[in-house]
Each structure stands twice: as C-alpha cells, then as structure tokens.
Amino acid sequence: MKRVAIIGGGLAGLTCAWALKQRGIEAVVFEASSAPGGRSIAGTDFLLSPELFRNTFKVIRDLGLSGEILSIEPHAGQVYKGRVYPHRVASATGLLKFKGLNLADKALLARMAYLLARYNPHLDLHHPERGLHLDDETVAAFVKRELSQNVLNYVAGPLISTLFFYSSEETSKLLYLMLAKHMYNTRLSTLRGGIGHIARRLSEGVTVFSGQPVENLSTLGQDFSDLVIAVPGDRVLQIEGVGEQLGEEDKEFFRECRYQRVVTLVVSTERPVDGKCYGVSIPRVENFTAATISFHDYIDPSRAPKGQGLLAVTGGGENVSAERLTDDLQRLYPVKPLSTKIFEWSSGTPKFPPGRFSQIVAFEKRSRRPGLYFCGDYLMGPFIEGAITSGLNVAGKMAL
Incomplete structure (x- = not known):
C-alpha cells in the first residue's frame, strides 16, 4: 500500500496531498515554516480568468469554496511620471485612454492584437510544448522590435513586474504571450479571506507537520513508499540525498532554477x-x-x-x-x-528566461527512479495555477 512523504507544504505540496487523499492514498506533508501555505499566506490576492486558472477554480469548487469567490471590478491605477492615474484593466479601451501611451503607441496595440491572434494556437499555459518556438527571446527584445519602447515600459513590462516582481529583460516572450492572450478580456476575482483560504482548506484534510524541515532524506526512514519534493526548485539539491537519485541532466536543471x-x-x-x-x-x-x-x-x-x-x-x-x-x-x-x-x-x-520552458518540457519527459516526483510552480508558471496544477499532475501520475 502506498504511503507518500511530501517535502514542502506550499500550494503545490498541499494540493498533491489533498488529491492523493481523494484517491485513497495516504500522504504526510513536512513543512519547514510554522504554518503551511507558502506565499499564499500573504501573496497575491488575485485570481485570473477561469479559462487560464482552470485547475485552481476546479479545486476551489471541489473544496466547497465556490460561495466564497468575490468578483473584483477591474478598476486599477498605474503610475506615470510619479503620479497614480486611474486605469481599467483587461480592456483595450482602457489602454487607449492611458496617459503613458502616445498616439503612435496606441496605434501599435492593433498589431499586438494581430500577433496574439497569429500565435494563439501555440499559447496554452498547460501545454507549453505547443509554443516552444516562441521560447527564444526576452519580452523586452520582442516588444521593442514589434511594438515600441513605450509599450514595453507601460504595458508589457508592468504585466510581468506586477505579477512576478521581476523584469521583462529576463523573461521569455512565451510566458508573456500566454498571459497577454487572456489579459484583454479577463475576469478578476478573489476568495473571501484571501487566497490563503485555499491552503487552509487543503491542509484541513491532510496530515501536515509544520516546523519540520527535511534536510536529509535519511530522516524520513523507511516508512514511505513514494517521495514528492515540493520545495522551490532552487532548494531541491540542498536536501541531502536527493542529488544522489538524479541524473546529471536533472541536477543541471535544478542548478539553473532562478x-x-x-x-x-x-x-x-x-x-x-x-x-x-x-x-x-x-x-x-x-x-x-x-x-x-x-x-x-x-x-x-x-x-x-x-x-x-x-x-x-x-x-x-x-x-x-x-x-x-x-x-x-x-x-x-x-x-x-x-x-x-x-x-x-x-x-x-x-524566473522563466528564454529557453526555460524547453528545459521544463525535457525535464518532464525524462524518466527517473520509480517513486520519486517533483511539483511546484517552477514546472509550469509562476503563479497559483502553476503550483496547483503541478500538484494535481503528480497525484494523477501516482494513482496510475
């Protein structure tokens, strides 16, 4: 009978444990911090459209939290020359009214719509393998070439920095295009009490040992048939004993996690x-x-x-x-x-620099020792949907 150890109690690890329990498989989560949930405790409060966050909304429904979903009116502000100006997000007309864009920039937005329509068949966050030919340059290089510096500064750049807190100069254009595809007509929402509500509800139904970091696999003993590593990608090789079970390509993959x-x-x-x-x-x-x-x-x-x-x-x-x-x-x-x-x-x-999605697809295709799995948003996309989807994917593989 399977008994699974999950190292890491963020959304990915908790989702995996919860999904395993739904399949009748016992899982125990070991979380280093004093409470599970990771960044969801105080991180972003926004859910993007159900079309993009489809697994997140499914988990919310399955947890009985549908009644806690709150719609957010798309009224926002954006800073321009040191002042806050009102701005309606997820709206082409909102962009046309934004002070940060001149007439020439606004005219270029039609070209952006054309490019998104052209690339649309290849833009699926849940299937990045369809768009690997677009994983070849940074957002900054792409937008400056196809549109303008100003569109980069006040449209494309803020989409990346507001959601992920890093720059378009270090981000693959594939990630940007997969997001931009949904941003002109997205519906924003949240959960009453914050997104951390998902983590709290997930943890209610599973065994979680908080304040118990696993620094060496030997401390887990022989009580578990399978192991899921659900810590951030840059910390995987810091767990003693993990590297010994990986091939050189996998170890290089984790070394390059930023x-x-x-x-x-x-x-x-x-x-x-x-x-x-x-x-x-x-x-x-x-x-x-x-x-x-x-x-x-x-x-x-x-x-x-x-x-x-x-x-x-x-x-x-x-x-x-x-x-x-x-x-x-x-x-x-x-x-x-x-x-x-x-x-x-x-x-x-x-971070998802150019070429990272290609590395992820190759990582997912490689075989490794039976009973060893990995999940986290670094394997799909840097947001809630990436964490939850990767947790569900691992649980699905283990139930086969």
Whole structure:
C-alpha cells in the first residue's frame, strides 16, 4: 500500500496531498515554516480568468469554496511620471485612454492584437510544448522590435513586474504571450479571506507537520513508499540525498532554477487609502522599489475592520526592504500606518528566461527512479495555477 512523504507544504505540496487523499492514498506533508501555505499566506490576492486558472477554480469548487469567490471590478491605477492615474484593466479601451501611451503607441496595440491572434494556437499555459518556438527571446527584445519602447515600459513590462516582481529583460516572450492572450478580456476575482483560504482548506484534510524541515532524506526512514519534493526548485539539491537519485541532466536543471526574492509589507490604516481601485501597478521605469500596491479593503472589505484600510505593498529584488516599500507608499499615498507586518521570501517567484520552458518540457519527459516526483510552480508558471496544477499532475501520475 502506498504511503507518500511530501517535502514542502506550499500550494503545490498541499494540493498533491489533498488529491492523493481523494484517491485513497495516504500522504504526510513536512513543512519547514510554522504554518503551511507558502506565499499564499500573504501573496497575491488575485485570481485570473477561469479559462487560464482552470485547475485552481476546479479545486476551489471541489473544496466547497465556490460561495466564497468575490468578483473584483477591474478598476486599477498605474503610475506615470510619479503620479497614480486611474486605469481599467483587461480592456483595450482602457489602454487607449492611458496617459503613458502616445498616439503612435496606441496605434501599435492593433498589431499586438494581430500577433496574439497569429500565435494563439501555440499559447496554452498547460501545454507549453505547443509554443516552444516562441521560447527564444526576452519580452523586452520582442516588444521593442514589434511594438515600441513605450509599450514595453507601460504595458508589457508592468504585466510581468506586477505579477512576478521581476523584469521583462529576463523573461521569455512565451510566458508573456500566454498571459497577454487572456489579459484583454479577463475576469478578476478573489476568495473571501484571501487566497490563503485555499491552503487552509487543503491542509484541513491532510496530515501536515509544520516546523519540520527535511534536510536529509535519511530522516524520513523507511516508512514511505513514494517521495514528492515540493520545495522551490532552487532548494531541491540542498536536501541531502536527493542529488544522489538524479541524473546529471536533472541536477543541471535544478542548478539553473532562478528565483526572485519578494518582500510584502502589509499596512493597516485609519481609513481606506484609495477606495476607488483594487491596486496600483508601478512600472519599473518609474524607479520605485515597489512593483504593486494591493488594496485589500477594496478587494475584500471583510478583511479590514469597518471604516479602516488594509493594503499590501510588494516588490522584488535583492535591494527591496520594508523601509524602501514604506517610502514608496508615502510617495504615492501619504498615510500614517496603524500597524505593519513584513513577509519575505528568498525564493519568491521562479524566473522563466528564454529557453526555460524547453528545459521544463525535457525535464518532464525524462524518466527517473520509480517513486520519486517533483511539483511546484517552477514546472509550469509562476503563479497559483502553476503550483496547483503541478500538484494535481503528480497525484494523477501516482494513482496510475
């Protein structure tokens, strides 16, 4: 009878354990931190369209959380020349009204629509193998060649930096195109209480040992028939004993896993700071440390005491600090915080430079010793859907 050890209690590991339990397979999760959930505890509060996040929405339904889904009106802000301007996301007309684009840039948006239609058959986040010929250059190189520097600065670049907190200069155009395909007509939503609600519900039905890092496979003993490694990709080889079970190509794959350090500052205020939008995107060209400000009091009013405000300022990179994020907030919204809380992830979001999807497809095709599996958003895409889908995929393989 199978008994599975899962190292890592983020969304990928929890989803895998939960899905195994649905199939009658016992799984035990070992999580290094004091509570499971990973970045979902204080990370992004946004769910993109059900067409893109299809497995996430299926898990939400299966967990009985459909009634907790809250729609988010697509009213946002974007910084231009140091000021916040209102901006309607997921809308071509919203882009046409944005101050950061001149008439020539706006005319080029029709070409972007043409390119997305041309590449559409090859753009499927769940099947990146269909678009590997597009995994050949950075977002920056592609947009500057096909569109303009300004479109890169205020449209394409912010899509990457707001979601993943790193730059278009280090990101494959395939990832950008798979996202952009959905962004002109996407529906934003969240869960009441935050996305961490998914992790909490998943962990209710499985055995989780928090505060128990596994640094050496020998500490697991002989009690488990199968092993799932669900830690960030850049930490896989740090677990003693894992490398010995991998071929050289797999070890090289994990050595090349790169992550962006992410810091989030959660701030409570006497009253809502903005009240008119769910968040503000801050293009990297504006020279802020922060990449985005999310207004939780607008997204889900139940998360803040009545009349008070609650927001999160997030940035990525080695130089990001709570002090710098606070300074950025004050530049845009002079406020007096009632309280602040800091969250930091050294392995925050996985990077997908040109060629990475090709490496992932090759990794998934390679065989390795029976009973050893890997899951995490680094194997699909740097967001909730990537983590949940990879966990479901591993559970499906083990049930065969």
